[in-house]
Amino acid sequence: MIQVILTDIEGTTSSIRFVKDVLFPYARQRLPAFVETHADDADVQHWLQEAAKEAGLVSASQQEIIDLLIEWIDADRKSTALKALQGMIWKDGYASGEYRAHLYPEVAARLRAWKDAGKRLYVYSSGSVPAQKLFFGYSEAGDLTPLFDGYFDTEVGGKRDVESYRRIAAAIGATPDTIVFLSDIVEELDAARAAGLRTTLLARAPTTCPAEAAHRCVADFDAIDVDRTTP
Numbered sequence: 382m383i384q385v386i387l388t389d390i391e392g393t394t395s396s397i398r399f400v401k402d403v404l405f406p407y408a409r410q411r412l413p414a415f416v417e418t419h420a421d422d423a424d425v426q427h428w429l430q431e432a433a434k435e436a437g438l439v440s441a442s443q444q445e446i447i448d449l450l451i452e453w454i455d456a457d458r459k460s461t462a463l464k465a466l467q468g469m470i471w472k473d474g475y476a477s478g479e480y481r482a483h484l485y486p487e488v489a490a491r492l493r494a495w496k497d498a499g500k501r502l503y504v505y506s507s508g509s510v511p512a513q514k515l516f517f518g519y520s521e522a523g524d525l526t527p528l529f530d531g532y533f534d535t536e537v538g539g540k541r542d543v544e545s546y547r548r549i550a551a552a553i554g555a556t557p558d559t560i561v562f563l564s565d566i567v568e569e570l571d572a573a574r575a576a577g578l579r580t581t582l583l584a585r586a587p588t589t590c591p592a593e594a595a596h597r598c599v600a601d602f603d604a605i606d607v608d609r610t611t612p
């Protein structure tokens with residue numbers, strides 16, 4: 382019996398276009414000024430140093446780190462440091478009403494239905510935990526954060542690493558086969574399955590399910606019957 386639903390965001394609850402066409406350009410444009418005006422912010426400085434470390438830069442100037450981060454935004458690099466900084470920048474855009482997070486039309490109702498049925502809901506995304514909370518707090522369907530029991534980002538490990546899913550299962554206190562992971566990326570689902578989780582691939586239009594899908598595959602959340610999810 383499934384007790385926990387663990388969901389990815391981009392490509393699963395929400396469109397890739399919103400992230401790439403709205404969130405990334407917003408952060409890209411504001412990053413240089415954000416870094417300059419947060420010179421005294423310990424959290425910001427910590428993540429700038431982490432980014433430099435990740436790139437193997439021993440003594441990088443502020444401008445070199447900014448250039449590096451912009452390169453990473455353009456390459457959609459799933460860097461924990463970049464994601465932490467992006468999350469801080471996105472906060473203003475949500476708070477000022479410049480954008481709301483996209484959700485596919487059936488997602489909010491389906492999350493509520495699972496919650497009402499007693500399932501626990503968690504998020505696992507490459508976006509930082511604060512960015513995930515903003516995303517669901519300022520969604521097109523309103524504030525959905527009360528529905529979620531917790532959030533995981535890449536501080537728990539990469540989304541294609543089996544160990545990350547073992548850590549998540551342990552952290553939420555559920556046996557792996559009572560958790561279903563929803564994602565649009567097969568390699569993430571492969572890792573989750575190797576850790577013993579159940580899996581469902583989201584093939585959002587215009588994408589379609591592969592002919593020989595290695596994972597149960599659906600077009601939207603309405604097509605998921607969590608209690609019939611097979612290993």
Ligand SMILES: CSCCC(=O)C(=O)COP(=O)(O)O
Nearest residue numbers: 390391506507508512513516
């Ligand atoms: C929730 S923050 C915006 C999304 C983001 O930056 C990202 O990298 C999403 O990746 P996901 O793991 O949700 O596919």
Ligand SMILES: [Mg+2]
Nearest residue numbers: 389391392565
């Ligand atoms: Mg995704």
